[in-house]
């Protein structure tokens with residue numbers, strides 16, 4: 228056993244960091260100790276402009292007073308209430324507030340603690356829904372190549388990022404994948420939705436033909452894929468998916484973990500595209516990233532299908548100790564209040580044209596092979612160093628951090644998603660710093 232006094236509090240070795248190059252990090256750590264609005268403060272006292280909303284979650288900017296106050300008050304009043312067979316008022320209030328801003332027909336909400344848990348919940352609802360309707364033969368789940376749906380087994384099974392899947396055995400069975408829509412040869416440097424690729428949705432017809440519709444429960448996609456490097460759906464693609472799902476009685480699940488809560492300039496991507504899925508998965512911006520929480524929205528038709536049988540029986544055998552816990556509910560209510568007061572669920576629409584022009588001014592910068600954008604999301608794809616994929620973008624990340632800018636990289640793609648309070652001046656600074664960083668890269 229380790230002698231407790233042998234490890235100093237600031238020893239870095241005990242903490243196994245998630246999705247991080249642990250050994251490299253611990254040789255040269257990067258630490259944040261405070262944050263306010265658009266900026267982090269580093270442990271050496273520098274200000275770092277947040278161009279990624281933390282991890283796509285701090286949509287209202289950092290340490291917003293309403294959220295802080297809501298959490299402080301809640302912690303002193305009701306710290307926890309059991310989630311099963313007992314309630315507390317704030318979680319019901321929150322569900323109602325969410326239904327109010329959700330797309331038409333999304334009338335019920337199931338709470339979780341993360342995007343990954345929301346995905347698992349949505350997949351389980353889809354499978355169980357068909358079963359309660361007497362269509363238990365619908366067990367297949369269809370995801371998409373390059374899709375990211377978190378890290379749990381359902382999510383990595385329907386997800387399509389190979390390094391996230393390949394170490395983990397057989398995953399879920401009965402899963403198939405649509406092709407991804409990243410046609411860089413045809414669509415590079417597109418502003419907004421790409422022209423080419425809607426026909427890739429027809430692959431769903433092929434998959435239905437192969438397996439038969441009677442075996443397929445649901446299709447899950449991110450309306451705009453984020454973690455894989457910002458893949459924007461081609462014009463007409465999502466509508467085609469919607470139409471094919473409707474035609475065959477397959478549920479369409481939108482994973483809105485990054486697009487939810489204002490990222491595209493509408494409350495949800497469903498609103499932006501005018502396409503209503505059957506189930507909508509959210510997390511991140513729900514609490515401004517402050518307290519872990521996810522919310523899965525379902526249509527009444529799905530919820531109501533479970534509300535049969537003896538009333539004393541539990542209708543859906545699923546839930547988490549922290550589903551809708553008081554602290555998270557308070558944080559989410561404070562967040563929704565902040566979004567409302569500052570008009571943040573639609574502000575991205577106002578800023579998007581400026582954001583777009585600014586980002587595309589980097590089109591000619593060194594190593595850049597694509598720039599793409601939608602709402603307040605952007606990506607700059609770099610030419611990889613031959614034989615060393617990801618290295619160039621990671622160098623950009625480190626150099627940007629040293630220059631006072633937080634960006635996110637995935638593969639050789641710089642992905643950007645600033646807090647929705649971003650100003651024109653902030654956008655200029657983001658673009659200028661990235662331009663300097665790119666020019667300085669090998």
Ligand SMILES: Cc1ncc(COP(=O)(O)O)c(C=O)c1O
Nearest residue numbers: 341342343375376377482484485
């Ligand atoms: C589309 C999507 N789904 C699910 C997740 C997983 O969310 P979490 O990390 O909260 O589990 C993410 C996280 O980035 C995501 O982008």
